[in-house]
Amino acid sequence: YKNNVVEIFEIRPKWDDEKVMENFPMARAKYVKSKNIWRIYWMDSSEKWIQYKPNFEEQHFSKVIEVIKKDEHGCFWG
Helix, strand or coil: CECEEEEEEEEEEEEEEEEEEEEEEEEEEEECCCCCCCEEEECCCCCCCCECCCEEEEHHHHHHHHHHHHHHCCCCCC
């Protein structure tokens, strides 16, 4: 958590060396203090953060985690 942003990473072994673990950013949640809401972003293939569609805005962080786990649109888990 830094500057109102939480980044969520997938941690997995490096493809050519299982002893080396790598972090892959897969989701980002940003807290918009002025609106008291969280927004979710996903990373596209060009490594740019894209706001989750439909435009997700939620007051409770627990809902952010639920949406990422469920991944109805295949943005986070493929």
